[in-house]
Amino acid sequence: MSTPSRGRLRRLAADVLAAVWAGMHSNRALGEHLELHGELSPADRGFVTHVVYGVLRHRLRLDAHIDAAARKPGGLGPRLRDLLRIGTFELLELGHPPHAAISEAKAATRAVVGGGPMAAAVGGILATVAKQAAHRDAELDELPLLDRLERRYSIPRWWAGRWVRTLSPDRAIARAQAIARPPPVEVCVAPHADLETIATTLAERRTHARVVRIEGVPRGLALSAAGDVFYAPEATAGDLWVQSGPSQRVGHVLDPQPGESVLDLCAGRGTKTQQIAALLGGRGRIVAADVDPRRLDDLRDRLAAGRIRRPDGGLEVIVHDATEPVPEPWREAFDAVLVDAPCTGLGEAARHPEVRYRRRFEDLAACQARQRSILTEAAATVRPGGRLVYAVCSTEAEEGPDVLAAFIRDRGDFEVTHTETLQPEDGWSAGFFVARLERRIDAA
Numbered sequence: 001m002s003t004p005s006r007g008r009l010r011r012l013a014a015d016v017l018a019a020v021w022a023g024m025h026s027n028r029a030l031g032e033h034l035e036l037h038g039e040l041s042p043a044d045r046g047f048v049t050h051v052v053y054g055v056l057r058h059r060l061r062l063d064a065h066i067d068a069a070a071r072k073p074g075g076l077g078p079r080l081r082d083l084l085r086i087g088t089f090e091l092l093e094l095g096h097p098p099h100a101a102i103s104e105a106k107a108a109t110r111a112v113v114g115g116g117p118m119a120a121a122v123g124g125i126l127a128t129v130a131k132q133a134a135h136r137d138a139e140l141d142e143l144p145l146l147d148r149l150e151r152r153y154s155i156p157r158w159w160a161g162r163w164v165r166t167l168s169p170d171r172a173i174a175r176a177q178a179i180a181r182p183p184p185v186e187v188c189v190a191p192h193a194d195l196e197t198i199a200t201t202l203a204e205r206r207t208h209a210r211v212v213r214i215e216g217v218p219r220g221l222a223l224s225a226a227g228d229v230f231y232a233p234e235a236t237a238g239d240l241w242v243q244s245g246p247s248q249r250v251g252h253v254l255d256p257q258p259g260e261s262v263l264d265l266c267a268g269r270g271t272k273t274q275q276i277a278a279l280l281g282g283r284g285r286i287v288a289a290d291v292d293p294r295r296l297d298d299l300r301d302r303l304a305a306g307r308i309r310r311p312d313g314g315l316e317v318i319v320h321d322a323t324e325p326v327p328e329p330w331r332e333a334f335d336a337v338l339v340d341a342p343c344t345g346l347g348e349a350a351r352h353p354e355v356r357y358r359r360r361f362e363d364l365a366a367c368q369a370r371q372r373s374i375l376t377e378a379a380a381t382v383r384p385g386g387r388l389v390y391a392v393c394s395t396e397a398e399e400g401p402d403v404l405a406a407f408i409r410d411r412g413d414f415e416v417t418h419t420e421t422l423q424p425e426d427g428w429s430a431g432f433f434v435a436r437l438e439r440r441i442d443a444a
């Protein structure tokens, strides 16, 4: 295995970042770029991944350091800025010695934009960043809360403004710090498998990984490093799958019972479908629907590979736009209906850090309109006495409590029996809102 030439890993990280700024999801951009570099060692791949996510999580703070150190910050092109962000992340968060971070950044700059003057400028800016780092962070820590959230914790201003209005300063900072930390990889262990045995096996097989139970999630394990868990024999056999703790909570709030019929209306790639199927224990029926046929292809692949346990009443996979009225065979047909609604995804800012820069205030209203229409149509599929669970990976009021309140105003035949809001600062790896409603038994 050859050692990558100097600057190459930083250049690769900069390429991934450019793809993310152009609109690609970070995990996809990383996956595609790393696939092109099969010669890289696992450690090098890990480094590139860590740096890309680090820059995404700390972008506004890194820019605050760079802008203070550069003579003409406005003149830095996007490629140079990304190389500077990478170098600054190494200095601030990885504790790399300045001479090493600077020499790698200069080598990457020569490879990306060519020429000595640019590389010298990058070296000069990073040397200043290194010199002023502690002082600059202390300055950012002294800013008023709104500016501190933005510039020290990389929470875009419109979002930070909402936190300032609705959270105590301590909670706002705790949330910002929580979503700046890389979340663990979380898995769900199927009810038929022995949780303790699997936890022990995972810990033994990958000695570097810490394996801990997730509080509030009976079948959840958190791993400090993913390793090859997706390809582990237990995953292939359907004994475990990657699913975050908050996502698992949704399945538990739905609480599917063996023998029940369940509609998973926004099933996507089928992570929660897999959990529902496992909780049914092989008895019952599932219809998994989504508007996106490509996502459903992933679900079908999992089903075909035996990762999802098919219940005895069958598992149908259907392309359906849930904002449209449901077709006849589905009306009042289900014991339990899950609406895992499309949303801003802001609750996933730790795992998908770029979401915070993509979303705008106006998105909340657009998402809410779609969520309300999906929930209204979903209601028609619930039998009297059945239950409806509404979930979003966002803790913005517009996408959770407000959608629920509007629904309840319109639908006197449903009552809310449970709600919960999971927040990153309370130890969850993502922010979620989940509500369970029950349709009155005497509903016409």
Ligand SMILES: C[S@@+](CC[C@H](N)C(=O)[O-])C[C@H]1O[C@@H](n2cnc3c(N)ncnc32)[C@H](O)[C@@H]1O
Residues within 6 Å of the ligand: 247, 265, 266, 267, 268, 269, 270, 271, 272, 273, 289, 290, 291, 292, 295, 320, 321, 322, 323, 340, 341, 342, 343
């Ligand atoms: C939060 S994701 C679902 C994740 C999935 N339940 C899981 O656990 O893997 C939301 C899903 O809603 C789907 N969606 C968006 N608009 C929709 C619509 N009008 N009708 C049905 N599904 C829709 C998206 O394709 C996406 O898969």
